[in-house]
Amino acid sequence: MISYEFIHKFSDVIFVGLFFVNNKLLKTMSNSSLPNYLEYKGKYKGIFAWIFSTDHKRIGLLYLYSIMGFFIVGAILGLLMKFELIAPGKTIMEAKSYNAVFTLHGITMIFLIVVPGIPAIFGNFFLPILIGAKDVFYPKLNLLSWWLYIIGAAVAISSQFMNGASPDTGWTFYAPYSFRTQSNVLPALIGAFILGFSSILTGLNFIVTMHRMRAPGMKWLKMPIFPWTLYGTAWIQLLATPVVGITLLMVVAERVLNIGFFDPALGGDPVLYQHLFWIYSHPAVYIMILPAMGIISEVIPTFARKAIFGYKAVVISTLLIAFVGYFVWGHHMFTAGMSGTSLFAFSFLTFLVAIPSAIKIFNWMATLYKGSILLRTPMYWAVSFLFVFMIGGLSGMVLGALSINVHLHDTAFVVSHFHFIVFGGVGFAFFAGIHYWFPKIYGKMYDAAWADTGWIVFFFGFLLLYTPMFYLGIAGMPRRYYDYVPEFHFANILSSFGAFIMIAGLAIIIINLFRSAKRGKKAESNPWAGKTLEWTIGSPPIVENFEEIPEIK
Amino acid sequence: MEETKEHKIVSFKTYIIILFLLISHTALSVFVTQIDLGNLSVIVALSIAALKSLLVFSFFMHLLYDKRMYAFMVAGVLMVMTLVLIITFLDYGF
Amino acid sequence: MYSNLSNFSEGVDDSFVIIFGIIAFFLVALTAVLIYFLIRYREERNPVPTEIEGNVWLEIIWTVIPLGLVLGMFYYGWMAWIPMMQKAPEESIEIKTTAQMWSWKFEYENGKKTDTLYIPKGKPVELLLTSPDVLHSLYIPAFRVKRDVVPGRVTEMWFEANKVGSYDLFCAEYCGLQHSFMTTEVVVMTQEKYDEWYIDTTAAAKIMATPGAAGLQVLRDNGCIACHSLDGSKLVGPSYKGIMGHEVEVITNGKEKTVLVDAEYIKNSIYNPDADLVKGFTKGLMRSYKDELSDEEVEQIIVYLETLSDKEQ
């Protein structure tokens, strides 16, 4: 049996452990006369050469390792839930642990992984290269963002180890339960607040970089799609994150000073809390998905050997998603007792926001038309991204319909929707990206056969894991349920088995990548015959990316 | 990208005039809200505040003299903010 | 998905089927095209790609057609929802419903209280939902209805059951430790059976005969059992078994002391739960029942607790 304390200890070990693995990995050769960024010797030595480096590429890798560390914790927590849910009643833990586990799972997955994820890792690494710059506009601020990220994460995680219980509110921190519970909600909130700052600073940095540092000749409409999606994302980070910042601060004030903003016992309004929370958290889902779409928009053209179909339409739809995405937050509150007018408006806007996503899907498909398609690991991931993203997005349509949402809200259907789209979307795009850019980042090639095996195991595990949850939701199983009625047993078994298969796939993928970073064959500078700027420079790139800033015709 | 463009130097006189306008509007809003206008006083006070901030934005913060882009950005951000406020109020006022 | 168990289920199921049909069509069609392209245009079969920059007409077509479709979906979703939003019909039975950590309490027009929802078939029922503590949500999957219970407000919901039977009733909004145990049932009866049940007080009278039965009823009606077990197992609060006459360690004003559980102590524990905090339990979970339980009811509880003392077993 897994006790509450055990979960604490266990996450502790993983966090500390993963942090120190990275440094040993990186010994590579350079194919330029200048030292590449991995070998470069700066003012500091050892680990300090990384954690005090302002090189955007090193910062990108710092994020990669820290996020991977959290990610493994989050994934194992997910697995624990699946063990628990394999049968009704108690299987491996108490209700108390279960509540703490899904809360921590949600917080790590959302705030520590997919929100910062792709912009912080690939954005940092490739944005300057893709627009022909030597670094971001504020390199020091960039480093500060990483430090804030780590500090925020540490504060949030510290809630697990302090006296008292781990937070058990769910990642949404709904009032007034988050005031009532005696668990350590405060550090989790403060951690999320700091993480917000980190995210804002990254966004700010990227916008200025794109405005001011594009290589000569690179007009706005010559920028690759990935930077464009980062641009849209950055604006959301800038304009939505402060709202959740202030909300969390108000919750802190309410807990400490007893000002009744949200607690009805003090005259506050709990639904107002939900408004403020989702004003951030809905746009935040587009913070997650837009950069993922950006990666897909790079991978598909490269492997179809042609330029993306309808460049302008893709750019415009990116900006539209970012914009309309601000005004649909209420679809998370359809049963919370909002007025009829707002229900109508929010449902309507929710359906509108699907259009730009649809445009993107169609353009990606059209890019494949008459291409000369090379099926390699990154392409497998990209194509399966299309599939799972469609499922996730289309199930979002079902949820957006008012009457159906009443039935499906807060059920396993929602859980399935967002795993398909968050994890299917962002996760698959992340794997597409890491396999696509791996040769550039490390100057090494991974073992393609293992990578493909990992993909297929993972993909089918994924489908088996989450598809039954659609059924469970329709049948009426509420989410955040530690225990369930026997009717739901069979689908839950299927789902749990899916999780075990998927984890096996994940293990293959990660081990393959780690081994290859160390021992892989040397990679060429342009293994996929890509057309964007990162493929014109050496693998791995030199410290300031370009010996000479390129001129774009 | 080196920026060599000349910056416009705003004269002290302009600033003083704006300051004068700002202070007189403050006085006006205090005055108007002292007489009882009911709900209207909320609207008047906030309109005056909006006018004042418009002055600050365009003169003190140089939106009138800088690149157009900044003015557009500010307008866009304020628009998002207002829309969010209005949409929130669909749940309360209607 | 069709069940037709309540007046709403048909509308909801219809719009589900329509929307599901559209999205399933898109999913299948697009996936088929995707796979076709991957095979037809793979490198071996089509070594030279044809560069196509874009096509404005296509873009317009695949913006406008989905736009029409999503508006259609919106319309169907919305139409089926209109009756739910409307006020309950005049002739509805009104039931005051309290959702509390972690139990349900239903109070009928004649003052009858239950922890299971009993309703007649074919008659509209209106629930007036309140919560003394945190958010909950009343969810009856079979009826396709759900409504959040927001502390500080009275929210209303209504429905009409079509078929006799008993159905699950869940709490769908996360409300803390025992959230997943905050479940009960809706029992739908024929009008005649319901009327019989409604005026019947004999069932209660029968239990009343045994000592302490009234007390047990009070505990049930007020959801105490959700946190306190009767058989010695530890839930959120201390078990009632053998509680009377025992010594417990409590924390009063930050200091530990040992007290003997007597009637006075029990009463104080119910009215000011945080005053003497039992060691090993969490503060703030149990709220004060000062406004809800009369002295008389507390007396009845005490009588009942006496019957649970160890000696008798």
Added chain:
Amino acid sequence: MTENNTHDHYDHEGSKLGMWLFIFTELLFFGGLFIVYAVMRYKNGTAFGLAAEELDVSIGAINTVILLVSSATIAMSISSIQLKKTKLTLILLATTLILAIVFLVNKYFEWGAKIEHGLYPGSESLEQLGHGEVLFFGLYYFMTGLHALHIIIGIIFIAVMMVKVKNGKLNVNRFVQLENAGLYWHLVDVIWIFLFPLFYLIA
């Protein structure tokens, strides 16, 4: 750091853009509070009106004027640095600084008086009033407190600028930091322009 010395280059527009973006986040930060204020006022209209009478309009008005003047002086300091009048720049900045401090002192006395009357979060006399009043004062302390925090940051910002002007780091060719300080200070001003009517005037 040595590895990025190329980025020491001077990009006036870029820095200014960065500052503006930061200002946008600040606007949204207070925007969230304004939403809460608006909703709470909508729900507790009369209580808010009554509570607002407790606040002293004249102190508020004086503070408004102080901030407006300080905004003008810092704006002028930017013109004067472009005219190479270092001394005048310093004088104008010092004026801004002093006005900012006067604002804080005023605020200190205002809060002090309120607290003496027992009107602070969690106080007994406040608890006796209705939820509406408690909320009003809660918001009042929270929002003006956050604003005061911005003033303090502004004071530090301006003080640093003075030092830099003094030793010539900021001059006719490079003054974007001063401009940014100005932008920040105007933002603080704009927020106050709204706080003033919301708390003091609409009674």
